[in-house]
Amino acid sequence: MRSLKIIALCLLLARACVGVVTHETITYKSSIKKISGRVVGFGNVNPGTDVQLFDKPEVWADDSLTWNEKRKRQTEIASTVTNSNGKFEFRGVPRGAYEIQFSKNGWNVLSVLVNVEPSGSSDQLCVQVSIDGMVAQPSVQACHS
Numbered sequence: 583m584r585s586l587k588i589i590a591l592c593l594l595l596a597r598a599c600v601g602v603v604t605h606e607t608i609t610y611k612s613s614i615k616k617i618s619g620r621v622v623g624f625g626n627v628n629p630g631t632d633v634q635l636f637d638k639p640e641v642w643a644d645d646s647l648t649w650n651e652k653r654k655r656q657t658e659i660a661s662t663v664t665n666s667n668g669k670f671e672f673r674g675v676p677r678g679a680y681e682i683q684f685s686k687n688g689w690n691v692l693s694v695l696v697n698v699e700p701s702g703s704s705d706q707l708c709v710q711v712s713i714d715g716m717v718a719q720p721s722v723q724a725c726h727s
Contacts, residue, residue: 608695618669639695
């Protein structure tokens with residue numbers, strides 16, 4: 583019985599240590615009119631993904647600052663959670679530069695840097711990120727119907 587408990591504990595600990603917290607930062611290629619889109623991973627939608635909107639995305643270019651120092655220099659503008667279809671939207675975001683952060687319980691954080699401009703594209707963002715750590719390289723592109 584004791585060996586079964588030890589094996590169960592080892593399996594539990596091994597499973598807990600498989601996940602690695604990462605933070606990737608990428609820039610969307612063109613200005614957009616509004617911040618909306620869908621979060622996917624392995625071709626499946628990711629409902630329940632935390633999506634936060636921050637000002638001052640330029641802090642991520644300063645390698646002399648720690649992650650915590652960078653975050654302290656920003657203000658969270660808004661937050662939401664992706665719906666059952668993996669969709670998210672922030673309404674009424676004024677012109678400017680922003681960071682959109684995607685994560686689930688703090689795992690595999692992806693920051694997408696965007697510019698919002700009235701003359702920007704009508705692209706909705708399709709964010710490829712694996713919340714369970716299975717996709718090596720996250721990406722962002724325009725959603726295609």
